[in-house]
Amino acid sequence: MTDFFDVVARQRAHRRFTDAPVDDATVERLLDAAVRAPSAENRQPWEFIVVRDAAIRNALGDLMTRAWDSGGRQWSEPRISEHLLADVESGMHGGFAGAPVMIVAAADLARTTEATVGSSLFPAIQNLLLAASALGLGSALTTIATSFGSELRELLALPDTLRVVAILPIGHPVKQLGPSRRDPAREHAHRNRFGTPWP
Amino acid sequence: MTDFFDVVARQRAHRRFTDAPVDDATVERLLDAAVRAPSAENRQPWEFIVVRDAAIRNALGDLMTRAWDSGGRQWSEPRISEHLLADVESGMHGGFAGAPVMIVAAADLARTTEATVGSSLFPAIQNLLLAASALGLGSALTTIATSFGSELRELLALPDTLRVVAILPIGHPVKQLGPSRRDPAREHAHRNRFGTPWP
Numbered sequence: 001m002t003d004f005f006d007v008v009a010r011q012r013a014h015r016r017f018t019d020a021p022v023d024d025a026t027v028e029r030l031l032d033a034a035v036r037a038p039s040a041e042n043r044q045p046w047e048f049i050v051v052r053d054a055a056i057r058n059a060l061g062d063l064m065t066r067a068w069d070s071g072g073r074q075w076s077e078p079r080i081s082e083h084l085l086a087d088v089e090s091g092m093h094g095g096f097a098g099a100p101v102m103i104v105a106a107a108d109l110a111r112t113t114e115a116t117v118g119s120s121l122f123p124a125i126q127n128l129l130l131a132a133s134a135l136g137l138g139s140a141l142t143t144i145a146t147s148f149g150s151e152l153r154e155l156l157a158l159p160d161t162l163r164v165v166a167i168l169p170i171g172h173p174v175k176q177l178g179p180s181r182r183d184p185a186r187e188h189a190h191r192n193r194f195g196t197p198w199p
Numbered sequence: 200m201t202d203f204f205d206v207v208a209r210q211r212a213h214r215r216f217t218d219a220p221v222d223d224a225t226v227e228r229l230l231d232a233a234v235r236a237p238s239a240e241n242r243q244p245w246e247f248i249v250v251r252d253a254a255i256r257n258a259l260g261d262l263m264t265r266a267w268d269s270g271g272r273q274w275s276e277p278r279i280s281e282h283l284l285a286d287v288e289s290g291m292h293g294g295f296a297g298a299p300v301m302i303v304a305a306a307d308l309a310r311t312t313e314a315t316v317g318s319s320l321f322p323a324i325q326n327l328l329l330a331a332s333a334l335g336l337g338s339a340l341t342t343i344a345t346s347f348g349s350e351l352r353e354l355l356a357l358p359d360t361l362r363v364v365a366i367l368p369i370g371h372p373v374k375q376l377g378p379s380r381r382d383p384a385r386e387h388a389h390r391n392r393f394g395t396p397w398p
Contacts, residue, residue, distance in 0.1 A: 005201070011237070042381075051391055052391065080241070119317070119342050165318070182235060194356045
């Protein structure tokens with residue numbers, strides 16, 4: 001039994017993984033958690049590609065590297081700490097692709113509209129990431145490679161109606177991470193109208 | 200102690216609420232869970248407006264009613280079951296606004312880009328909804344009123360950089376709901392490439 005609030009407090013982004021395998025039954029538990037999430041009109045427009053094949057994982061990793069090296073790093077550099085930048089850098093250069101499983105999450109635009117892709121996919125993705133955390137696995141929410149639509153389509157044999165929204169490396173983390181760093185909720189909460197302090 | 204996987208399995212959309220109050224300490228637990236979620240570059244671009252004021256809740260409800268009556272119902276009618284349609288109808292016509300608390304979730308575009316609004320807000324929103332479920336509360340993920348940007352801005356005194364992405368009614372449900380209806384995960388999962396069956 002894993003306490004819900006403990007799982008939420010423990011979720012971190014992992015960017016390097018060991019070679020220890022993650023079996024199909026475990027992946028299935030992640031997918032089962034994902035599909036319990038809400039979606040617009042309960043249309044469940046998600047499709048998940050579970051990538052174990054090393055060549056495809058490396059090709060996904062190459063897209064991340066290209067996106068990072070051709071603009072991502074430059075964008076993030078002035079915005080994030082040196083420590084986080086180095087960690088992201090290691091993920092983009094082989095860390096994410098080194099996970100034994102990468103789950104590609106896509107929206108089927110035949111079952112949702114452009115306007116509801118985010119509200120219909122990211123709750124399921126968050127369920128999946130939390131479930132990984134509940135099972136002691138490491139994971140991360142990455143979106144940087146989603147701009148390579150046609151390359152992802154070819155690599156993963158995606159129908160035209162599918163749009164990749166995230167790539168989620170799943171594995172055993174190289175190191176256990178401490179609690180996440182967040183602003184207290186009250187710094188971003190308001191009562192009745194913006195600017196009236198909560199609580 | 201509330202088991203993570205039980206909470207995930209139990210989450211439902213509630214559309215009618217009793218008058219029983221939800222105290223500030225409980226709302227604070229929901230917000231604390233929300234801000235543990237990941238966001239692009241850990242920029243935490245979320246702002247939450249906790250609306251208790253009945254006039255503002257009713258105004259939010261009116262926007263939902265208008266959006267539903269002026270196109271939402273017509274769009275959904277051929278797509279969802281008669282039972283679900285009737286339930287959504289009751290939510291849009293006063294059910295959602297009858298919750299003692301409505302939490303408006305907004306993205307600050309000064310702290311995120313258009314492209315990362317969804318991946319940075321909906322994981323936090325899902326944490327909040329799951330936390331409500333863990334505490335025995337009812338909730339729902341609604342986005343229908345977000346199209347009324349300028350009216351929401353005026354009603355909630357939002358700065359220009361804020362964009363509302365969801366409105367979450369929170370309260371005690373009129374009735375306990377059974378398990379959610381979802382396709383099995385395997386119907387939407389693939390191995391390595393789309394179309395190769397999982398598992």
